[in-house]
Amino acid sequence: MTTEERLKQYEEWLFRRSAYQMALSIIGIDKLTVAPPAGNAYRDARTAYLSGELFSIDTDPAILEVLKELKDDPAVDADTAKGIQLYYEEAQKRLCIPKAEYIAFEELSNRSYDAWLEAKQKKDYSIFEPYLKQVIEAQKKLYGYRDSELPLYERMLDDYEPGMRIADYDAFFAAVKERLLPLIAKIRDAEKPEDDFLYQEYSVEEQKKFTDELLQYLRFDPSWGYQNETEHPFTSWTCENDCRTTTKYLPDNPVSAIFSTVHEVGHATYEHQCDPRYDGMILSDGISSGMHESQSRLCENYLGRTDAFWEYNFPRLQKHFPEQLGSVTLAQWMRAVNAAGPSLVRTEADELTYPVHILIRYEIEKGLFSGEISTEGLDKVWNAKYREYLGIEAEDPSEGILQDVHWSGGSFGYFPTYALGSAFAAQFTDAMRRDLDVDKALAEGRYDLCMDWLKEHIHRYGCRYNAKEVMLKATGKPFDVNIYLDYLEDKYSRLYGLK
């Protein structure tokens, strides 16, 4: 076969797999947003079958032979070669797994999601526990097939953030503990900012109207993006021009929907702003979970929680809630939305305590895969860790162990990238502020200038370069956790008058 013939086969294969990916993505969004629950069993079984079809396409020996030849073929351009290399590596991870077990796992994870949702609604961990146990056992088995010298949990970590090892995360979280826990303790004793005005009736209808305005400010265009509602907000996409987000409205607090919207639109914008030449290809995906999360956190916290952002948006929010916010000043609002302190629910946590929520999950995941922790009584382990690090614990498991969807689908090793993403974001923002008057842009309604900077330095590359390369390109230096910890110390010491 000539290079040209191989490339033709590669492109046909790319198209074929992108069709299944699109179907699975849309079926997934549908399930999480509107699909009638009594149809779950029927749909889940068939969804698993279609996942199996994609699995077969991805592990087809004929195409793997083509990929193998092409990845070292000097006649192939660098972009294409990089994509092929990544597909080849992904295929190696799947090849070792028997297809029937792969399908069985897909089906299990769908059922497990349903059980998690029911358990959360009924506030009963015992409904979910048997599924969690099965999911962990299945993941141990599936990851066990992989030819790798890494311990099981490290294989999972590597899938979400290539190159990050347990030792790296241990060091990262040790720094978090060392520098943030004392600060959190001080803040716990400091005077609380007044934030009662956040906790009253905020009509969901009115919140939706403000969200529509906010989406415009964020440049989330309905021609390529759509926002829906779910229990657990997420972002999903099929291509450059189809990036969906979801949010969740609380009738007694507007902050949750606002910041989850800014967050998820950050993910969506990353996907939308990738070089369109990569559409439908692996290169169009974000580099890693940590890099993806860095973009959403950057938008949510480093832009969305600044004075400048709210200089523009707060008067608009006040118009929707004159009774609740008419007499609140911008300064009061800023102190309230930046209030820090121990809390139970990760997605509602402030920037400062957020990495501690992740630390807890990281320690539990490590324990689950080393065998030191089991799923029985895990709700109690969870509570004990919250007590230890944050001094509080959940009475209701829907605010404790059942709060997050991730484990129901077998996503272990994913959480740590959330904290890492926050840290990446600090360094990216630092660089952005050197090039651009970010505050001026935000205050004048020119959020797009920030998005342009991200496109230029990060988004357009997709995963053409790895996290280290992009960090260096965009910020001029390697990743440095201290930029993140300095930022948090500085921000919260100032906010709480501890300096």
Added chain:
Amino acid sequence: MTTEERLKQYEEWLFRRSAYQMALSIIGIDKLTVAPPAGNAYRDARTAYLSGELFSIDTDPAILEVLKELKDDPAVDADTAKGIQLYYEEAQKRLCIPKAEYIAFEELSNRSYDAWLEAKQKKDYSIFEPYLKQVIEAQKKLYGYRDSELPLYERMLDDYEPGMRIADYDAFFAAVKERLLPLIAKIRDAEKPEDDFLYQEYSVEEQKKFTDELLQYLRFDPSWGYQNETEHPFTSWTCENDCRTTTKYLPDNPVSAIFSTVHEVGHATYEHQCDPRYDGMILSDGISSGMHESQSRLCENYLGRTDAFWEYNFPRLQKHFPEQLGSVTLAQWMRAVNAAGPSLVRTEADELTYPVHILIRYEIEKGLFSGEISTEGLDKVWNAKYREYLGIEAEDPSEGILQDVHWSGGSFGYFPTYALGSAFAAQFTDAMRRDLDVDKALAEGRYDLCMDWLKEHIHRYGCRYNAKEVMLKATGKPFDVNIYLDYLEDKYSRLYGLK
């Protein structure tokens, strides 16, 4: 191969095809409800590919051999044999079509839908005309492959309503013309019922709240059903416990959303109430388009437009719109929602003029496929026919030739079943009223008793029996168009004091 081995292969094949059907159904709903439009091209190409995959499964020679053996195998139970027979017949229709042409048509029809939507929004037939032309040419070619002695248009008619020929429809519409056109003319000259109160501001938010109550009355349960919004309401389903409907809210008229809701839930209930043993199999589908439409029309008109239905629901509606309806009596409401008279838009038409809207489409379709009518200037042909039969014509093509979605996807021969369905519904209702005090049930909020009757006599059979068989089983006599025409004459003569 033994019968058992063949049945196993058949069941595996059934499952496989149902997975693709489910995916295509969900992707289709997504496209018509929430998918971002700039992603259309990307998604449409891949959706067409997946349709091709289903086409390959359905025309796989190995499975056709199995179906051929099984359909005449006396060891197979009657239900299964009937399903196999139907699959075999469907496969024969597809086998003759080259797969590449089938995929090209799927893609064309997706692009054509996008063009239709744009044309309707821009009120410009010329945007849609080239696509309509291509779709018709493609359908002529695809139906031309079929080994059949029927004329092209009759093949299409037969696909939607097996056994109905042009001569049958000609006779049907001749009766419609003969008995209804004079009545319509008389009503045009009669005094109009007062209905100004229908045409004022009705908040969409408030309409949605009433719809939620109405859905409960209709026993449309969120565990198995979901309602969304679209430009053109429709119903879609993947299985017994996943039946979706859509509606459209007009801010200046509540009637449209109400009756489209009752109508679409009629379709959904038909699917939901089929014998669950048939789930995922061809037997679970409705018998024919006319039979499906008979169930939605029965709900919309023969139940939904009765005094008894509104005796229960009108006070509830009034509570949502005290300003608009507080001083309107039930009798005034009933006269207003049953007002008849020439109108431009089929989906908003009254029961009496409805079949005339269909007659116009039937004559145009016949002309398009006999070659007497072409797509160029079709907007003018359309208007001329409205002028001839109803004495009015559309100035805006979005209320004229662009009003319906059907032709954009190549659905020709479908419209006539809408009128036929109304006629079937008259005969079913006649039989239901012999068994059940329908008015008492409706007035007391026991809509479910009517649904139970439909389940028992029609729904549970799926397409286990054909339309003629079910008509005979359910009503005790063969289809008689005069029951329908008598009903309309009686109802409208009374309403307009013409008796």
